[in-house]
Amino acid sequence: MPPTRGIQAIAAAMLGGSPLDLGESEAGGGGGSSSGISYLHRNVAGFVNSERLTDSTVFLFWAPKTNIVQSMTSIQARAGAHSYSVLIGSGLLATIGERIGEKLRPPKQCAIISDTHVAPRFAEEVEKSLSAAGFQPMLVEVSAGEQFKTLEQAGSICERMLHSGLDRQSFVVGLGGGVIGDLSGFVAAIFERGVPHVQVPTTLLAMVDSSIGGKTGVNTTAGKNLLGAVHQPTLVIDDIDTLKTLPRRVLRQGFAEIIKHAVIADAKMFQDLKNETGSAAVSLQTLIQRNVEIKSNIVAKDEFDRTGGRAVLNFGHTIGHGIERASNYEILHGEAVSLGMIAACMISIQKAGLPQGTLAALADLLQRFGLPIRLPERFSHQRILDALKFDKKFENGEIRFVVTPKIGSAQLSRDVTMDDIREALQAL
Numbered sequence: 352m353p354p355t356r357g358i359q360a361i362a363a364a365m366l367g368g369s370p371l372d373l374g375e376s377e378a379g380g381g382g383g384s385s386s387g388i389s390y391l392h393r394n395v396a397g398f399v400n401s402e403r404l405t406d407s408t409v410f411l412f413w414a415p416k417t418n419i420v421q422s423m424t425s426i427q428a429r430a431g432a433h434s435y436s437v438l439i440g441s442g443l444l445a446t447i448g449e450r451i452g453e454k455l456r457p458p459k460q461c462a463i464i465s466d467t468h469v470a471p472r473f474a475e476e477v478e479k480s481l482s483a484a485g486f487q488p489m490l491v492e493v494s495a496g497e498q499f500k501t502l503e504q505a506g507s508i509c510e511r512m513l514h515s516g517l518d519r520q521s522f523v524v525g526l527g528g529g530v531i532g533d534l535s536g537f538v539a540a541i542f543e544r545g546v547p548h549v550q551v552p553t554t555l556l557a558m559v560d561s562s563i564g565g566k567t568g569v570n571t572t573a574g575k576n577l578l579g580a581v582h583q584p585t586l587v588i589d590d591i592d593t594l595k596t597l598p599r600r601v602l603r604q605g606f607a608e609i610i611k612h613a614v615i616a617d618a619k620m621f622q623d624l625k626n627e628t629g630s631a632a633v634s635l636q637t638l639i640q641r642n643v644e645i646k647s648n649i650v651a652k653d654e655f656d657r658t659g660g661r662a663v664l665n666f667g668h669t670i671g672h673g674i675e676r677a678s679n680y681e682i683l684h685g686e687a688v689s690l691g692m693i694a695a696c697m698i699s700i701q702k703a704g705l706p707q708g709t710l711a712a713l714a715d716l717l718q719r720f721g722l723p724i725r726l727p728e729r730f731s732h733q734r735i736l737d738a739l740k741f742d743k744k745f746e747n748g749e750i751r752f753v754v755t756p757k758i759g760s761a762q763l764s765r766d767v768t769m770d771d772i773r774e775a776l777q778a779l
């Protein structure tokens with residue numbers, strides 16, 4: 352396995368080897384029943400401390416087998432009138448039943464929606480924990496892949512749930528990456544006109560991005576995510592042990608969204624990522640926490656994407672989605688967003704006064720995380736331009752384009768034309 356660099360190396364170290372390894376987790380407590388503190392007290396001999404921060408509680412505890420101080424973070428994410436906990440830590444899958452039991456009382460039937468890559472690895476542990484807590488889970492396994500995030504798939508899952516006797520008292524657990532998060536969330540939004548949704552993201556992208564904010568949906572032949580609903584989760588559980596089995600290319604997709612968050616909202620995180628500093632034991636968890644906070648703070652200001660506040664999250668995505676679509680999804684979302692961010696920076700230099708040097712700094716950072724900064728040779732620009740018109744970010748033919756005047760801030764511009772985009776593509 353080639354050595355990884357920086358935070359990726361930290362991620363690899365923390366995850367017990369390379370992200371491609373399938374090693375078993377040794378850390379983390381099991382069992383426990385009520386609040387984080389008593390859970391940790393009861394199950395782990397060396398409970399160290401807990402610290403209440405503004406919106407989150409960090410529980411530090413001692414994992415006896417590894418002699419590493421571990422922590423579980425609980426963040427309160429807000430969206431309009433809703434508020435939900437996001438738990439981040441190690442070994443959380445084994446306690447999922449109790450965690451959900453704190454929010455939804457058994458006996459309740461539930462559907463665990465997962466895919467063919469994730470279910471064989473993690474569904475049994477989740478089912479066991481839910482059953483032990485008094486719930487009645489049924490597993491619905493769907494084929495892995497973006498092409499299966501469809502209305503037909505959502506309908507067929509609902510039919511299976513109805514045939515198995517699930518009703519309006521039931522709830523849905525989405526166990527998987529962003530595809531499963533979006534699909535299971537959409538099912539939860541429409542099943543019996545809406546049942547609770549528990550997000551259990553198993554990719555870095557899903558932890559830092561798609562599981563937060565309540566956007567759910569499916570793709571159509573006309574484009575991605577064109578049908579959907581805003582349906583906030585009841586609880587989000589990020590078990591970072593699940594990232595151990597993530598292929599490296601998939602892990603990178605998450606870093607594209609993390610770098611996007613840094614560009615639009617957190618100059619310090621941008622610098623930290625550049626410096627590649629940080630303590631190995633806490634970095635990945637802290638990084639996920641910081642990104643959950645960034646996304647949920649932005650969503651809290653504009654839950655339904657109406658005032659433009661939430662739109663800044665689309666930085667790099669207008670052109671990114673065009674590239675993704677034009678490549679027939681062979682270029683993955685995060686890779687396309689990486690290219691889209693480079694193009695958006697070029698446009699920001701023209702339209703928002705972004706200093707030239709920032710483009711080089713961003714390109715350097717993206718490359719360090721193995722993300723592309725140039726289009727493949729002979730990639731058709733026209734296909735990208737054609738694909739753009741399917742994007743939801745076009746309103747009445749006008750482009751809602753997100754620009755950045757400096758790292759750490761972003762704004763919507765109505766000043767960007769198709770010619771600007773064409774020009775940026777030529778330089779990409």
Ligand code: NAD
Pocket residue numbers: 466467468469495496497500527528529530531533553554555556557560561562563564565566567575576593594595596597598601604684
């Ligand atoms: P994904 O869900 O397709 O997962 C990528 C691949 O990794 C899949 O093959 C999956 O089966 C596999 N996988 C997942 N977890 C694994 C694990 N722990 N070990 C091994 N393999 C694992 O893709 P993604 O990048 O997580 O999510 C992309 C999706 O998220 C897109 O559909 C996108 O539209 C959506 N998204 C939604 C939002 C939102 O706000 N709702 C935001 C961003 C992205």
Ligand code: ZN
Pocket residue numbers: 560608668684688
């Ligand atoms: Zn994205």
